[in-house]
Amino acid sequence: MRVSVQWLRELLEISWDTEEIARRLTMGGIEVEAIEDAAPSFRGVVVAAVRSVAPHPQADKLRVAEVDAGDGRLRTIVCGADNLAAGQRVPLALPGALLPGEHRIATSMLRGISSEGMLCAAAELGLDDGSSGLLVLDADAPVGADLRAYLGLDDQILTLGITPNRGDALSVAGVARDLFALGAEALSLPTAAIPVPAWAVVRPGDVVPGNGGFAPHVAADAQNACRSYTALWIEGVPERLPDYLRERLRRAGQRCIHPVVDLLNLQMLETGQPLHAFDAETLQGNLTVRWAQIGETLDALDGRDLPLESDMLVIADDAGPVALAGIIGGRRTAVTAQTRSIVLESAFFQPGAIQGRARRLGLQTDAAMRFERGVDFTLGPVVATRTLQLFATLGMARLRTERSCTILGQLPEHQPIPLRRARLARILGMDYEDDVVETALTRLGLHVNRVPDGWQAIPPSHRFDLRIEADLIEEVGRIHGYERLPAHRPEGILQPLPMKQGPQAATLRSVLQARDYHEVITYSFISRQAQNLFTPDADAPALLNPLSADLAVMRASLWPGLMQALQFNMKRQQERVRIFELGRVFSAHGQRLVLGGCIVGTVDRESWAEPLRAVDFYDLKGDVSALLALWPGTDFTFRPLDAYPALHPGQAAEICVEDRRVGVLGAFHPTQAAEYGLDKSPFFFYLDVEWLGNLTSISRFSSLSPFPALRRDIALVIPNDILAGTVLDTMRAAASGIVRSITIFDRYQGSSLVAGTYSLAFALLLQDAGRTLTDTEVQAEMDRLLVAVRQLGSIELRA
Numbered sequence: 001m002r003v004s005v006q007w008l009r010e011l012l013e014i015s016w017d018t019e020e021i022a023r024r025l026t027m028g029g030i031e032v033e034a035i036e037d038a039a040p041s042f043r044g045v046v047v048a049a050v051r052s053v054a055p056h057p058q059a060d061k062l063r064v065a066e067v068d069a070g071d072g073r074l075r076t077i078v079c080g081a082d083n084l085a086a087g088q089r090v091p092l093a094l095p096g097a098l099l100p101g102e103h104r105i106a107t108s109m110l111r112g113i114s115s116e117g118m119l120c121a122a123a124e125l126g127l128d129d130g131s132s133g134l135l136v137l138d139a140d141a142p143v144g145a146d147l148r149a150y151l152g153l154d155d156q157i158l159t160l161g162i163t164p165n166r167g168d169a170l171s172v173a174g175v176a177r178d179l180f181a182l183g184a185e186a187l188s189l190p191t192a193a194i195p196v197p198a199w200a201v202v203r204p205g206d207v208v209p210g211n212g213g214f215a216p217h218v219a220a221d222a223q224n225a226c227r228s229y230t231a232l233w234i235e236g237v238p239e240r241l242p243d244y245l246r247e248r249l250r251r252a253g254q255r256c257i258h259p260v261v262d263l264l265n266l267q268m269l270e271t272g273q274p275l276h277a278f279d280a281e282t283l284q285g286n287l288t289v290r291w292a293q294i295g296e297t298l299d300a301l302d303g304r305d306l307p308l309e310s311d312m313l314v315i316a317d318d319a320g321p322v323a324l325a326g327i328i329g330g331r332r333t334a335v336t337a338q339t340r341s342i343v344l345e346s347a348f349f350q351p352g353a354i355q356g357r358a359r360r361l362g363l364q365t366d367a368a369m370r371f372e373r374g375v376d377f378t379l380g381p382v383v384a385t386r387t388l389q390l391f392a393t394l395g396m397a398r399l400r401t402e403r404s405c406t407i408l409g410q411l412p413e414h415q416p417i418p419l420r421r422a423r424l425a426r427i428l429g430m431d432y433e434d435d436v437v438e439t440a441l442t443r444l445g446l447h448v449n450r451v452p453d454g455w456q457a458i459p460p461s462h463r464f465d466l467r468i469e470a471d472l473i474e475e476v477g478r479i480h481g482y483e484r485l486p487a488h489r490p491e492g493i494l495q496p497l498p499m500k501q502g503p504q505a506a507t508l509r510s511v512l513q514a515r516d517y518h519e520v521i522t523y524s525f526i527s528r529q530a531q532n533l534f535t536p537d538a539d540a541p542a543l544l545n546p547l548s549a550d551l552a553v554m555r556a557s558l559w560p561g562l563m564q565a566l567q568f569n570m571k572r573q574q575e576r577v578r579i580f581e582l583g584r585v586f587s588a589h590g591q592r593l594v595l596g597g598c599i600v601g602t603v604d605r606e607s608w609a610e611p612l613r614a615v616d617f618y619d620l621k622g623d624v625s626a627l628l629a630l631w632p633g634t635d636f637t638f639r640p641l642d643a644y645p646a647l648h649p650g651q652a653a654e655i656c657v658e659d660r661r662v663g664v665l666g667a668f669h670p671t672q673a674a675e676y677g678l679d680k681s682p683f684f685f686y687l688d689v690e691w692l693g694n695l696t697s698i699s700r701f702s703s704l705s706p707f708p709a710l711r712r713d714i715a716l717v718i719p720n721d722i723l724a725g726t727v728l729d730t731m732r733a734a735a736s737g738i739v740r741s742i743t744i745f746d747r748y749q750g751s752s753l754v755a756g757t758y759s760l761a762f763a764l765l766l767q768d769a770g771r772t773l774t775d776t777e778v779q780a781e782m783d784r785l786l787v788a789v790r791q792l793g794s795i796e797l798r799a
Contacts, residue, residue, distance in 0.1 A: 001162055003175055004038065004251045006155040007270075011176040013186035018156045024182045029478045030169055031161040038155035038251050040126035044097025044105065045147040046070065047137060048119070050088045058111035065119070067092055070144015078115040083133035089141040090134050091120040100126040127153075129250045138243045151247050165465040167373025171272030174462070181443040181479050190270055191382045199232065199404035201381070214283075214343075214403040219290035223409050225313050225353035226289045226325065228380040233280055233403035235341040238263070238394035260335045260342060263390060265366075272462070273346060273375060273383040274367035276323060278333040280341040285318030287343065289325065298324055299331040306361050313353050315345065326354045326371035328363060346384035348377045348411070351464070374464030381406045414463075416449075416456040419472045424454070427473050430486050440479040441472065503630040505582055508595055508689065511630070515623050516605075517578045517597060522561025524584070525551035530560035533672065534646050539588040554586040558596030559646070559684050563668075566598055566682055576601030577682075582689065593690040597623070600682035617651045620665055620683040624655070627687060631695050636662075638725055646672055648681065655687070657695070663687040709740065709767035710778055714786070715798035717757050722793050724760055731762065734788035736781060738773060740765045759798050 005018050016024065022032040048067040051074060056062035063084060066074045069092055077092070084090075094117045097105040107116050122128050122135040125147075141150060148154060160175065168174045173189050180187035200209055204223045208215040216231040238259040241249075249255075249262055252269050256262050264275040278287075292308035298321045300306045306324065308314065313325035323329040326349040335342060351374050358368040384406075391397035425431045437455065441448045445460035459466035466472065477485065509519060527550045531538055538556030546552040555561065558581050569577050580597035602612045603619055621638065628636045634657060641652040644664060652666030665685035673681045718727060724744060731742050746761035753759060764785075766778055789795050 001160045001170060002251065002253045003158045003160060003172055004155055004248065005158060006038075006152055007172050007248060007251075008176055008179065011173060011188055011190070012179055012184045013188075014179065014184045016184075018158075021179065022158060024179065025158070025160070025175070027478075027482055028178055028182045029163070030166070030175065030178060032158050033161045034159040036157050036159070038157055039148070039151075039153040040100040042093075042097070042099050042125060042148070045091050045093045045099075045120060045125065047089055047141045047143055047145045047147060047150055048075075048092035049143045050084065050086050050090060053084055053086050056111060056113065058113075062111065064113055067119070068143055069094065069117075070142075075116040076114060077117055077119055078110040078113055079119045079134075081119065081121065081134040083136065084119065087139075088134070089137040089139060089143070091125060091137070091147050093118045093120055099124060127151075127250065129246070129256055131256065138240075141243065151243060153247075155251065157251055164373060167370060167375070167464060168272065168462040170370050170373065171268070172270045174272055177445065177462075181440065191379065191386055194382045194385045197230075197381050197385055197406060198399065199401050199406065201406045201408055204407055204409045208405045214286060216287040216405060216407065217289075218407050218409070219288060222290050222313060225291075225350050226347060227350065227377060227409040227411050228348040228406065229289055230344075230346040230380045230384045230406040231287055231404060232344040232346075232384055232388060233341065233400035234344055234388065234391060235280075235398045235400060236391075236396040237335075237339060237342060238391065238397070241394065258335055258337070258339075259394075260339065263394075264344075264387065267383055267387050267390075268366065268370070271379060271383050271386075272370060273379040274326065274370055275383065275387060276329050276345040276367075277335050277342040278322060278329070278345065279335050279339045280343045281339075282333045283317045283322070283343065287322075287345075288316050289347075290314060290316060292321060296321055298322075298328075300324070300328050300363075301331060301334055302328065302363070303331075306363075309360075312357050313349065324357070324361075325349055327358050327361075327368040328365055344384060344387060346380045346387070348375060348380050376460075376462035377411045378461045381408075412461075414459045414461070414466075416458050417466065417469060417472055418451070418454065418456055419469055419476075420454040422453070423469060424473050424476060427470070428477050428485060429488060430484075432476065432480065436480055437476055440476050444475060444479065446472075503693075505689075507630060508582060508627065509580075511627055512580050512597065512623070515578075515626060517580045517599075517623075520562065520565045520579045520581050521583070522558070522565060522581060523551060524555055524586070526553060526555045526560045528552050530563070531556060534559045534563075536645055540586045541588065556585050556587060558583055558585060558594055558686060559598070562596055562598040562684065563676065563682075566600065567676060567678075570600070570678065576605065592688065593693075594686055595627070595689045596684070596686040598682050598684050599623070600678075600680060614680070615683060617653075617665075617667060617683065620685055621653070624663070624665055624685050624687070628655070631692065634695050637729070640723070641666065647684070660691075661688075662691055703769070705767050705769045707768060707770075707772045709765055710773055712764045712766065712778060712782060713745075713761060714764065714782060715746075715759055715761045716789065717753060717759050717796050717798045719793050719795070720756050720758060722795070726792060727760065727789055727795070728762075730789050730792060731785050734785055736784075738766050738768050738777070738781060739785075740767050 005021060018035060022035055026032050046069055048069045050065050050067050052066045054064050056064050056078060062078055062080050065077045065079055065084060067077050069075055093099060093105040095105055095107045099105065105118050107114060119134055121133060122131055127135065162169050169178060176187060202208055204218050214233060216229065218226050218229055241259050241262050245266060246256055249266055254265055260277050264277060268274050291310060292312045292314045294310055296308045298306045298308060308321065314321040315323040315325055321330065322333045349371050351372055354368060354371040358364060388399060438448050441457050447458040449456045457472055525543065531540065531553050535556040540554045540556040542553045562579060562581060565579055566577055578599045580595065582595050584591045585594050599615050599620055601615065603615050606612060637656045638653045639656055641647065641654050642649050644652050644666065646669055647666035648669050654661050655663035663686055667683050668681045670681050728742065728744060735742065743763050744760055745763050747758065749758040766773055766781060
């Protein structure tokens with residue numbers, strides 16, 4: 001929002017310069033995003049009166065004007081503006097004047113006629129307001145006056161970032177209220193001394209006395225949505241706004257449209273109350289505030305015909321909707337150059353009746369933005385009265401009292417909010433004097449009463465955001481000054497982790513990043529086709545109104561998103577891809593946190609030191625095993641998977657804890673890879689992080705043995721139907737305490753072995769904590785392990 005400092009100073013007694021105003025506002029929670037001059041620098045431009053205009057004898061597009069610059073003589077000016085006319089007051093750049101862009105004006109010959117200066121358009125002065133031709137000033141503008149002084153251009157504009165909860169600050173008056181609370185000397189609001197309305201004020205459902213054939217009303221089922229509705233029938237409208245009002249509009253970033261519309265926009269910018277005007281002569285019958293009917297449309301001012309829905313509040317006459325309440329008006333009743341009488345609307349619409357409707361229709365209007373956030377519910381009749389007064393001062397406006405009324409329903413009530421001294425001190429970290437708290441809240445417009453443990457405060461009608469004690473604490477803190485809050489060093493108490501504490505997400509990420517994985521974040525919505533490929537039996541929810549077919553269902557697996565990221569990279573010549581995602585998957589019963597990953601390409605980056613090798617199942621298993629090592633006290637088992645959606649049946653395994661599956665890994669099925677346009681199959685894995693997080697993962701320290709460790713190797717010939725993992729688990733279960741580790745370091749299958757068998761070589765590390773082991777003890781341990789594995793089948797030592 002753009003706010004003129006000059007306009008603010010009209011509402012405040014304030015000695016601060018612009019920089020101090022900006023600092024106070026920013027520290028008070030209304031961020032000043034930019035400060036700019038109201039107009040670029042120029043000099044030597046005065047108000048001139050055009051006395052006569054004649055065609056240029058040598059050029060059809062030029063005219064010769066005689067103008068009075070207030071120095072006692074007429075000057076000849078050659079000008080090409082189409083709107084130049086005798087009797088106008090216009091800006092004149094005298095010879096020697098310096099215009100924006102370092103453009104200096106001098107007396108010049110134009111087609112044989114000497115031109116003693118230049119008549120200026122708004123754009124040539126940096127005052128572009130959307131108009132074309134010369135900048136025409138008020139008819140009573142003082143001839144010879146310096147234009148900068150006359151228009152008050154030595155002003156600055158503040159661009160404010162208003163947060164969504166501060167709808168009360170979307171006006172000059174609202175910003176002035178905050179500056180007054182922040183320490184300005186005095187506040188004079190434009191609506192502070194408005195007289196009682198001269199028209200009828202009735203309750204919803206009452207008959208409007210002396211209605212003159214025009215009686216607005218609010219439908220019974222819409223009375224909660226529209227608590228106050230003022231409609232004034234005004235005959236006679238201004239033909240032009242004064243220069244100072246047009247300048248206010250320009251500095252607020254608005255273009256001049258029509259004197260009535262412009263004046264209503266100025267009132268909204270000043271008070272925060274949106275207004276609307278209907279051309280009275282185009283209305284057919286009475287105005288009714290009601291809910292739209294299915295099938296109705298509105299010929300909106302933006303040129304579109306908007307389809308209305310039953311939850312949209314409209315203003316309608318006997319022929320149908322003429323406005324979407326609080327959002328936009330209709331073309332049929334719009335104010336035009338031919339308008340001679342209007343019906344002025346000033347209403348209070350509940351935020352809930354407006355919120356979301358504009359966005360649903362692709363609209364964004366100043367009125368909707370204010371009504372959605374909340375408008376002062378007492379302002380309707382007050383601002384209508386003030387607007388009528390302004391109309392009267394600018395023209396021959398006359399109120400048709402018998403056709404005007406205010407329908408006043410049950411307005412909202414703000415309940416007292418308790419504020420406890422102890423709570424205030426604890427949240428803000430310091431004790432406040434009672435007078436400081438009461439002054440801050442009172443200057444914000446709250447009615448404050450002391451109670452034994454603190455205060456009770458009733459917010460003013462314009463502060464919709466003040467509802468609970470924390471809101472009042474925030475107000476005290478920002479008004480007294482956040483910079484005054486004490487600074488405390490943070491304190492923490494070190495304590496051991498609980499026994500049941502899984503690794504944090506950052507730990508999982510760091511393990512994979514150390515193994516050259518890159519994290520990705522994909523959409524939680526995927527296509528139904530991808531869902532059926534990766535998880536055909538998923539019961540994940542489907543979207544009722546998806547953005548597209550590719551985002552139709554909620555994902556039951558991370559793999560479809562990882563596949564999409566993989567494709568994106570490989571199409572851009574990234575042959576080696578290692579990615580992972582930590583995210584949630586969904587089902588009809590809820591959602592779970594899952595870690596998924598995907599690899600394809602070579603094991604290592606290209607290097608002169610060793611040849612490149614493509615990744616395989618065991619490379620992926622090694623990465624997953626590094627993750628599982630974060631749970632050192634848990635026994636994880638890898639079991640073959642013969643049938644799993646989208647995975648190769650000979651290169652897939654499940655990860656189990658006892659009999660519960662906690663993860664899956666394997667190669668993508670080659671047939672499916674070809675359908676995705678991949679010339680090589682990637683490898684995928686996932687881990688149920690949410691379930692694993694309940695497992696104990698804290699490592700326990702054990703003392704180091706001072707005695708030497710011994711390594712013994714053993715090679716076994718094993719039938720093909722016995723899995724290597726089964727043999728390893730059997731050996732580990734049978735081993736005594738002197739066996740510190742058992743690992744597989746070689747696998748062989750060839751012609752030197754009996755058909756239907758393969759060979760595994762195991763490395764055993766043996767060590768005792770209290771003494772040096774003897775060869776006899778070591779051999780006895782090896783024999784015991786051999787006996788244990790032979791119980792699995794015909795397993796023999798390899799010669």
